[in-house]
Amino acid sequence: xxxxxxxxxxxxxxxxxxxxxxxxxxxxxxxxxxxxxxxxxxxxxxxxxxxxxxxxxxxxxxxxxxxxxxxxxxxxxxxxxxxxxxxxxxxxxxxxxxxxxxxxxxxxxxxxxxxxxxxxxxxxxxxxxxxxxxxxxxxxxxxxxxxxxxxxxxxxxxxxxxxxxxxxxxxxxxxxxxxxxxxxxxxxxxxxxxxxxxxxxxxxxxxxxxxxxxxxxxxxxxxxxxxxxxxxxxxxxxxxxxxxxxxxxxxxxxxxxxxxxxxxxxxxxxxxxxxxxxxxxxxxxxxxxxxxxxxxxxxxxxxxxxxxxxxxxxxxxxxxxxxxxxxxxxxxxxxxxxxxxxxxxxxxxxxxxxxxxxxxxxxxxxxxxxxxxxxxxxxxxxxxxxxxxxxxxxxxxxxxxxxxxxxxxxxxxxxxxxxxxxxxxxxxxxxxxxxxxxxxxxxxxxxxxxxxxxxxxxxxxxxxxxxxxxxxxxxxxxxxxxxxxxxxxxxxxxxxxxxxxxx
Amino acid sequence: xxxxxxxxxxxxxxxxxxxxxxxxxxxxxxxxxxxxxxxxxxxxxxxxxxxxxxxxxxxxxxxxxxxxxxxxxxxxxxxxxxxxxxxxxxxxxxxxxxxxxxxxxxxxxxxxxxxxxxxxxxxxxxxxxxxxxxx
Numbered sequence: 001x002x003x004x005x006x007x008x009x010x011x012x013x014x015x016x017x018x019x020x021x022x023x024x025x026x027x028x029x030x031x032x033x034x035x036x037x038x039x040x041x042x043x044x045x046x047x048x049x050x051x052x053x054x055x056x057x058x059x060x061x062x063x064x065x066x067x068x069x070x071x072x073x074x075x076x077x078x079x080x081x082x083x084x085x086x087x088x089x090x091x092x093x094x095x096x097x098x099x100x101x102x103x104x105x106x107x108x109x110x111x112x113x114x115x116x117x118x119x120x121x122x123x124x125x126x127x128x129x130x131x132x133x134x135x136x137x138x139x140x141x142x143x144x145x146x147x148x149x150x151x152x153x154x155x156x157x158x159x160x161x162x163x164x165x166x167x168x169x170x171x172x173x174x175x176x177x178x179x180x181x182x183x184x185x186x187x188x189x190x191x192x193x194x195x196x197x198x199x200x201x202x203x204x205x206x207x208x209x210x211x212x213x214x215x216x217x218x219x220x221x222x223x224x225x226x227x228x229x230x231x232x233x234x235x236x237x238x239x240x241x242x243x244x245x246x247x248x249x250x251x252x253x254x255x256x257x258x259x260x261x262x263x264x265x266x267x268x269x270x271x272x273x274x275x276x277x278x279x280x281x282x283x284x285x286x287x288x289x290x291x292x293x294x295x296x297x298x299x300x301x302x303x304x305x306x307x308x309x310x311x312x313x314x315x316x317x318x319x320x321x322x323x324x325x326x327x328x329x330x331x332x333x334x335x336x337x338x339x340x341x342x343x344x345x346x347x348x349x350x351x352x353x354x355x356x357x358x359x360x361x362x363x364x365x366x367x368x369x370x371x372x373x374x375x376x377x378x379x380x381x382x383x384x385x386x387x388x389x390x391x392x393x394x395x396x397x398x399x400x401x402x403x404x405x406x407x408x409x410x411x412x413x414x415x416x417x418x419x420x421x422x423x424x425x426x427x428x429x430x431x432x433x434x435x436x437x438x439x440x441x442x443x444x445x446x447x448x449x450x451x452x453x454x455x456x457x458x459x460x461x462x463x464x465x466x467x468x469x470x471x472x473x474x475x476x477x478x479x480x481x482x483x484x485x486x487x488x489x490x491x492x493x494x495x496x497x498x499x500x501x502x503x
Numbered sequence: 504x505x506x507x508x509x510x511x512x513x514x515x516x517x518x519x520x521x522x523x524x525x526x527x528x529x530x531x532x533x534x535x536x537x538x539x540x541x542x543x544x545x546x547x548x549x550x551x552x553x554x555x556x557x558x559x560x561x562x563x564x565x566x567x568x569x570x571x572x573x574x575x576x577x578x579x580x581x582x583x584x585x586x587x588x589x590x591x592x593x594x595x596x597x598x599x600x601x602x603x604x605x606x607x608x609x610x611x612x613x614x615x616x617x618x619x620x621x622x623x624x625x626x627x628x629x630x631x632x633x634x635x636x637x638x
Contacts (some may be wrong), residue, residue, distance in 0.1 A: 225579045228595045252551055314595040318544040328554050329578045503582070
């Protein structure tokens with residue numbers, strides 16, 4: 001009897017469907033239960049603003065039609081044969097940021113970073129990532145206030161970096177000092193982490209996107225195991241962020257006791273500014289860095305850790321796809337042996353970005369390279385096809401600036417500004433160059449261009465006010481204050497008031 | 504002193520990057536190198552090749568723990584030895600541990616370098632043969 005009971009229980013266990021989270025379908029495949037909206041026109045109207053917000057982040061988009069066409073081709077393969085309304089027009093854009101990240105804006109614009117492309121091992125991994133991201137748009141996961149939140153993060157983050165830079169400048173610390181370099185690393189890292197993180201989806205939404213994204217990739221003939229590889233890569237990023245946060249916290253405690261603990265991103269920023277005002281430069285660096293990594297690790301937890309997602313996805317694959325796996329992965333166009341024209345072009349593009357990333361690593365930390373290798377990498381990444389790309393030229397600007405080669409550093413900024421996809425970072429630095437030499441009309445000309453290129457993003461407003469006030473147009477500067485206030489972002493309004501001379 | 508500490512913190516935090524890929528809590532401490540630790544799904548399918556045929560299925564409680572990985576396929580399939588036979592298991596069905604430095608991403612970039620980038624981003628071309636002529 002006992003044996004029979006045990007056998008019965010064992011059988012139940014054997015055939016019981018593994019428990020899945022709420023975002024997964026209770027039975028069957030997500031794709032069979034998916035019903036697209038009848039019309040996506042409403043979200044499509046937000047595309048210019050979404051692109052403007054993304055352009056103002058990191059170093060903007062990578063202006064590579066061939067890479068974009070390739071990524072869009074993978075997306076098209078995923079969606080082929082799915083009945084979708086004509087108003088749903090998803091697209092892929094590549095963001096010039098070195099970390100492994102992807103996101104989707106409400107209009108179905110999928111952003112993948114160049115760092116993500118570099119670290120993929122096959123097209124199947126890209127397919128899962130695109131499938132996951134496009135699922136967010138198909139399901140209309142974005143909250144109504146996505147645009148406002150995105151602008152908020154961009155503004156607050158930009159203000160934090162600017163505050164730290166201002167504080168360093170006021171203290172008379174030049175670029176050649178170690179602490180200024182450390183601050184630059186911290187500020188850069190903080191900015192990148194915020195670029196990647198906000199705003200996020202709920203756990204159920206992530207699970208639902210994992211399930212539908214997985215269905216799309218397998219249906220399109222891709223190898224489902226690639227999803228496992230992607231989750232491993234995500235898990236590794238999360239583990240690194242958590243380890244970095246722990247190390248920063250431990251070091252902070254060792255030096256300062258418990259007084260610098262926590263505070264999240266914005267608390268950290270306030271702490272950094274407070275430390276800067278009191279001349280505590282170690283505190284500034286630690287706060288800026290700590291808050292960035294702290295925020296990243298916190299978000300990673302809130303964001304449904306990759307190992308948990310992998311467990312759920314594995315059980316889903318076991319339940320629904322046992323007979324369709326494994327498959328042979330599709331090589332990337334830049335894989336070894338591909339001599340096609342497009343493959344060679346994409347290989348060259350990635351090689352130049354990789355060179356610029358390596359140079360950037362040396363600029364941030366001289367132990368990661370050598371002067372010779374950095375010079376060669378900057379020279380190489382400053383030639384076609386990336387001679388006017390914002391990322392490669394921003395790295396060139398930093399490299400020449402660090403070496404005190406002002407004409408070369410300004411020329412790098414100018415090349416990027418004249419390029420097809422200049423970032424706000426490029427414009428902001430170039431405007432600072434004009435301001436430093438008292439060329440207010442030149443600064444205003446650049447700002448006029450920036451307003452058009454970045455869809456009049458609120459991120460631009462404090463700098464715009466600075467230019468107007470600096471050139472003596474106090475009335476013009478004050479006239480922009482109501483616009484600052486209209487976004488209902490305290491940090492933005494404070495920054496605007498400060499630049500107008502009233503804060 | 505404080506300035507140096509701040510930079511040390513930054514550098515140290517970036518350097519804490521070499522975390523091995525762990526897909527589950529690791530109870531196979533005595534086994535070094537890449538390992539399949541245990542079953543993840545209720546059953547584990549065994550294949551004769553990375554994209555081959557399913558030759559056997561084991562219930563999770565029958566699936567051996569702590570198996571050394573003898574090969575990794577491009578599609579991530581893991582080769583292990585079970586009862587003396589070399590078989591391939593799908594990684595989504597098992598908990599595994601992949602250790603050591605990640606393989607270099609060289610592809611056809613012909614752009615190797617000797618510099619090692621620490622931090623979250625693995626450098627494309629890192630540890631690859633030096634290029635004779637840059638593309």
